[in-house]
Amino acid sequence: MQTDFLRLFKKPLLYERTESVFWDDDHISAQLLQAHLDPSFEGASRPHAFIERSAEWIGRTVPPETYPALLDLGCGPGLYAEKFAQGGYRVTGVDCSRRSIEYAAKSAAEKGLHIRYLSEDYLHLSLRETFDFAAMIYCDYGALSANERRTLLQIVHRHLRPGGRFLFDVFSDAAYAAFREKTTWEVCPDGGFWSADGYVALCRHEKYPEHVTLEQTIVLTGQGAAGRYHIWNTCFSREALISEVQEGGFQVKGICSDVAGAPYREESPVIALLLEK
Numbered sequence: 001m002q003t004d005f006l007r008l009f010k011k012p013l014l015y016e017r018t019e020s021v022f023w024d025d026d027h028i029s030a031q032l033l034q035a036h037l038d039p040s041f042e043g044a045s046r047p048h049a050f051i052e053r054s055a056e057w058i059g060r061t062v063p064p065e066t067y068p069a070l071l072d073l074g075c076g077p078g079l080y081a082e083k084f085a086q087g088g089y090r091v092t093g094v095d096c097s098r099r100s101i102e103y104a105a106k107s108a109a110e111k112g113l114h115i116r117y118l119s120e121d122y123l124h125l126s127l128r129e130t131f132d133f134a135a136m137i138y139c140d141y142g143a144l145s146a147n148e149r150r151t152l153l154q155i156v157h158r159h160l161r162p163g164g165r166f167l168f169d170v171f172s173d174a175a176y177a178a179f180r181e182k183t184t185w186e187v188c189p190d191g192g193f194w195s196a197d198g199y200v201a202l203c204r205h206e207k208y209p210e211h212v213t214l215e216q217t218i219v220l221t222g223q224g225a226a227g228r229y230h231i232w233n234t235c236f237s238r239e240a241l242i243s244e245v246q247e248g249g250f251q252v253k254g255i256c257s258d259v260a261g262a263p264y265r266e267e268s269p270v271i272a273l274l275l276e277k
């Protein structure tokens, strides 16, 4: 098999997607599930002690007595969804990783929790019901392109009742300033995160204008196969984020430095917004 190296290494256009599947790839999703379930690892989910604190704060701030029906977008293996269900919400979790959803459903059944899990792309979600509260946690919003963010806001708006709330977080301008450009490579002869076969991974971290970062990984396996993975992140100033959600028809009810209620600070790498429809 011949690989077109020039095409492979060409600098991607802003928000360019690749043909390689990431979240739902059979091998990568198994590595990601392991990362989610590691209580101290920060990467797929936040450390479990933070999730515990965060779920408690959310329960006090958007109480299940007033906001019982909760839509958890990008719920992963259900770390938040289970805490929400235990806290008294009626939870629907949505995730495109079939492996995570299978794990989440099994875990909820074992714990006797009634959680509805849907294996779907939240950018195409169309349920015939509305919710009191939607959450999208761990900076997924900024991984979307500007068009996808508009679509996502419309979808959340459509799935909330009037007065319903939406909580989400993003990386801030401070995170963009701290992002370091670099090019590295890694040799994994016995396979690793990206492939079960031996591979070389070439990683490029690059800043784009408009406060966007790219983490690109090109994976070349011993069999001559090549995969490209792009993790885009749009970082926001408080003003830019507020203006974007207001254009989407939401009112800002709260702004914090994380989804556990830390007071807002300009230098925080994360901004969490609580919105109302």
Ligand SMILES: C[S@@+](CC[C@H](N)C(=O)[O-])C[C@H]1O[C@@H](n2cnc3c(N)ncnc32)[C@H](O)[C@@H]1O
Pocket (backbone or CB within 6 Å): 023, 043, 044, 045, 046, 073, 074, 075, 076, 077, 079, 080, 094, 095, 096, 097, 100, 120, 121, 122, 123, 136, 137, 138, 140
């Ligand atoms: C960074 S993880 C966060 C998981 C969870 N919210 C948490 O904090 O533990 C992002 C999750 O969003 C899911 N995801 C990414 N894009 C998605 C999409 N378009 N539709 C549904 N789920 C998606 C991934 O499979 C992954 O489980």
